[in-house]
Amino acid sequence: MQFLIKKPDQLLTFVSVMKNEHALFRYEEVAAKVASIIKNLNLNAGDRIPSVRQVSKDLQVSLATVFQAYHLLEAKGLIISRPRSGYFVNAAAKNTLIQKPAGKYIPLPSQVTLNTMIANMLKNMREFGAINFAIVAPVNELLPISRMSKALRDTLKDPTSDSFQYPLIEGHPRLVKQIVRQTFDWGTGLATDEVLVTNGCIEAINLCLDAVAKPGDIILVESPTPYGILQILERLNLLALEITLHPDTGLDLAQLALAIEQHQVAACVLTTICNSPIGCAMPRENIIRLVELLSQHHIPLIEDDALGDLSFSHPRPLPAKAYDTTNNVLYCTSFSKTLGSGFRIGWVSGGRYHEQIKRLKYISNFFTNGILQDAIGRYLETGLYNAHVKNMKTALQQNLARYMGSINRHFPDEVRIAAPKGGFSIWLELPATINASELHRRALQEGIGIFPGQIFSTSSQYKNYIRINYCLIWTTKIDWYLEKLAMLMKKYKSS
């Protein structure tokens, strides 16, 4: 027996462990064996496991059997594959976060008063931050820089380009056509006149909320919810009514139904796939039920799908809009998370509010610039988007595994983690004695940027939660900063 290697980048020869066992034939047996060995060897997230070929050779089973075994382990979330790189131990949290079950008690709608706090945080983080785990934008290493740059150059070269003039309000026809193509998977898909290009997804959500609600209205949101949504509610003087998210299945539908019964709700804003900060995804049947429920009650659903393409499932689960038969879903998304947040190009399909949203867009800033739309349209025409996103997701998954490994190693034992099903964020519950805002402040003094749970809710229920984003590509520096953050927690806890 060999228990040789634990270094992440070295090929583990743990197959010798298997050799002494009885012959394995069925792929489930192979899978169980690999799983137990990963556990026994105390491998860390991100550690490499042997190739299919190696296992097949060592165990004298067919390649197909090992492939099947690995697929099973992948489906169970124990390992992840990276094309042309092999297989790695996946990020399994030491302690999985479980949301407290939602009771029959529906909280009262709350006014939002977070804008000042968030503005100060953003400002301070910029001034003092050395490493920013609060950032929620893909770094250049994850982006198709050269292809997109070429698309931009082509936009400028094309003599028919009317880049200097006002584009059509709906968006540049080249981009709109490609957007429509992307929705072919949805079954019926969208028509070109159902698309409006915006300055990113957050503008789309602003326009939707402005179209469906008036000051004082009650809006259902997730809990925890992206702070950007809460900021819009505050701006528009809307009340937030928070519905519990479960890290595994997402929105609590029973609680949603109760809230609708007990309150006059104007709209619902949520993410069905890969929300931030919690990274959960609703099962297909729940999404269908959600769409039906809200449609029955004529409550428009504003769906924020900006992170949906980064779901670790492949192909990505369909958004709620794909199941919308009553024009009740206002779908918002952007290319910020997959092509670059610098472009500020998103879009909205506003269902029965679409014309009204278009009008609000015109009043707000007339049009979205055509140059960057044309360039993204050209990039999408290459047909490389899906392959790029697939590669990006694999890189993110491996990155996540590294972060999770480091968190598991360093953070206090009581920390509970919601393992994300996509996106950029890890949501952590800290020991109850830690106030996340204070930790945020102390971390910032050490140059570490994190976002405290307080900004993801109007209640104080997440005061001992933090969000850590794994956008930054893994280096030992990151491990060092996570360890430092862990030390701060331990020091704080006992202080």
Place this chain on the structure above:
Amino acid sequence: MQFLIKKPDQLLTFVSVMKNEHALFRYEEVAAKVASIIKNLNLNAGDRIPSVRQVSKDLQVSLATVFQAYHLLEAKGLIISRPRSGYFVNAAAKNTLIQKPAGKYIPLPSQVTLNTMIANMLKNMREFGAINFAIVAPVNELLPISRMSKALRDTLKDPTSDSFQYPLIEGHPRLVKQIVRQTFDWGTGLATDEVLVTNGCIEAINLCLDAVAKPGDIILVESPTPYGILQILERLNLLALEITLHPDTGLDLAQLALAIEQHQVAACVLTTICNSPIGCAMPRENIIRLVELLSQHHIPLIEDDALGDLSFSHPRPLPAKAYDTTNNVLYCTSFSKTLGSGFRIGWVSGGRYHEQIKRLKYISNFFTNGILQDAIGRYLETGLYNAHVKNMKTALQQNLARYMGSINRHFPDEVRIAAPKGGFSIWLELPATINASELHRRALQEGIGIFPGQIFSTSSQYKNYIRINYCLIWTTKIDWYLEKLAMLMKKYKSS
């Protein structure tokens, strides 16, 4: 005596008319002679008059005297010069529009309900319009296409470019630096932290109004006012209180003072230089008085200076912001009118509301894209902006002269015209029997897009006014369409 040539592009040899007169020495005499001959020959706007050299030779007076004479005529608005092209008859309206004197009566603040009408107009115009005199954006012929394209290519080439990432919320440092440089003429000028880049000027105005007013507040606006401003007031549920504009001196300050006395005013939105549709400009002393008056009453002034760089005066008059010593002016502008409306890049300097405006911008759409900011910054770094704007203004002035000539020739005699002091618009008062909305509808059936006076006010006082923009470069086709429009007017009037 010769009364030979009236064709615009042929050199008039009207100097022979002068030959028979007594010798001229003083430049005022030369000027008076030229003026009377222009009148007697019934020359049209845009017709060429002889060169300084030619007149000097024929009259045997010094070049300097003729130059002085021509300068005098230019100052009086009778002729215009175009570098390297010579001198032309300027657009003198047959009948000059005079705003009825503003009485002591201040209108009641009104709710704005124009959005549906304007949205329908824009839609119809796109579907049926063959020629669009409603467009208010410089066409490619007026823009520095190749220089700006080069700047964009340089943006992409630069390896240090972080175009794919979120820019700073304030704006790309390269652009902000150049913006600050542009304000050096103002005396003190702005600091970099007083600038916020936006998606065009209209976004800047949205943010300012959102920052200073709450639903139900009264906002002072010009009458006529750009319909985009009225649309924002409607969106934000603000009331409009209209202050009369005089075609020569702009805002009626006495009426403004009365309005402030009689109403609780939350803010004032206006254009001091080259507003649209009327194209007037306030004299310097009026601007200073305006700034003082509003500052004394703590009423923030939101200044829309998007067209200010296109003032026909050279150098352009300073905006109100240049005289602001109390941080009471919220200055909004953009590069849309001089570099291309497709970029959607503007900026705001929000005075004492600047931090609040920044926060609202972040909530609305985070940031303005960095790529186009970087490119415009690079273009400005070349130092060619001022020369470009000067050329553009000369081309516009000559274009205007052509339009005015055509309007003078074709339109009914009762039509009164406000000769613009810059910008893109001609504002016309039609015979009282013509309803501009109906004319707009009939013109559209003939493929002609114009905007009716009704959309520039909450009252019905401009129901027999239209705005014709002279953005499209002059061709005989335009003359043909203006003639067609004139025929529609005449037919309508007698129907």
